[in-house]
Amino acid sequence: NLTHFVYLLGVFSEYFKELEEESIRDNFVIIYELLDELMDFGYPQTTDSKILQEYITQEGHKLETGAPRPPATVTNAVFLEVSANGNVLRSEIVGSIKMRVFLSGMPELRLGLNDKVLFDNTGRGKSKSCVRLSQFELMSYRLNTHVKPLIWIESVIEKHSHSRIEYISSQFKRRSTATMWRFTVPVPMMQTHQNLKPQWGSVKWVPEKREIGGKEYLMRAHFGLPSVEAEDKEGKPPISVKFEIPYFTTSGIQVRYLKIIEKSGYQALPWVRYITQNGDYQLRTQ
Incomplete structure (x- = not known):
């Protein structure tokens, strides 16, 4: 009540x-x-x-800006390949739990995850039982499960004018925020001029890599091409996306508890953070 x-x-x-x-x-x-x-x-x-x-003898912790804290980091790397018609061709999640320890003695660590069945049904994992390191990878896992695209791109190409419009939208929930977001768009080899207009963020033209990098939700790009009659036969490279989403886990794996037990009984503060990053994240164009 x-x-x-x-x-x-x-x-x-x-x-x-x-x-x-x-x-x-x-x-x-x-x-x-x-x-x-x-x-x-x-x-x-x-x-x-x-x-x-x-x-429960552990003391609570109030967040202080700039205060150093030894975290246990749960990292997820998303590997995704989407075809030109919007179907997911290949998807998997590769994750790990990394520890940074600043403790004296040889304390015992008790770690509890939310769902062991998730590993049994969709993936595999391995962990270490005893270590003597200040920074190490406690556990790694791989989930062969369907992943909903976190970043969705709709590409519209007008073949006659060779102009391109990219509509980009995020698929994760509003309470999560993606940082270090960068997407790479392949462009034709020969251009006479460029006209780049991002609605948000910035756009960088990299001629040696033949790509556009930026951080925007809507982008219009126009490329002037020499007068040619033959169709481009070099193929259409996929669009690659780079991003990082803190406090978000796409695998659904969560640390339920993290207990530190030491014989002398000193107080230790465990802290856990989640990070989801791109792996090989590509979307094919029509």
Whole structure:
């Protein structure tokens, strides 16, 4: 009921001091542990923060700009190939969990993922049980599953005028933001002039690579070509896309909890972040 949610917010505020989006994101491991103690099969149980602090001793963390934190990074690389008619020809997800550790002694790490069945049905993975490194790859996996294109490109080519219009749209949810976004459009070998007008971002003409690179959702490009009658026989290279989406995992794999246990009992703050990057991300043109 509503009263239980009021107590729930009070417990979170007791742990995190200030209840904000960043603090919830950075302390979601502790939140899962608190919810496990606060509710049992959906029914309210212990709501006293003093009692909860006896069971869950990890302190909450308030986000501070520029504060160094050792993260466990879940990285997903998306490999996608889309045909000219919009069908996905090949798709897979290659991911890894990378650790950066700044701890003394030989603590025990307990890591819980959301769904083991996902690996059994659609992919394979491997992990390390014991390491003595400050930075290492804890686990890697590969999922051979259908991937919905995160970046969609509609290409319209007018053969007579050799002008091109690219309509680009993102397919991931609004709460996620893509950074370091760059797409590469192959162009004809010979041009007399160029006219590039991005609606957002910037466009760079790279003649030695015969491509346009930029960051825009709508782009109109016109190329003046010499007068030729023969059809271009060099083929139509695919459009490649580069991007990075923080706090987003396209594989659906999530870290449910990350516990650090050490015999001396010192306090350690685990932190997890997610990153989705492009792999071989190509879309063929008509």
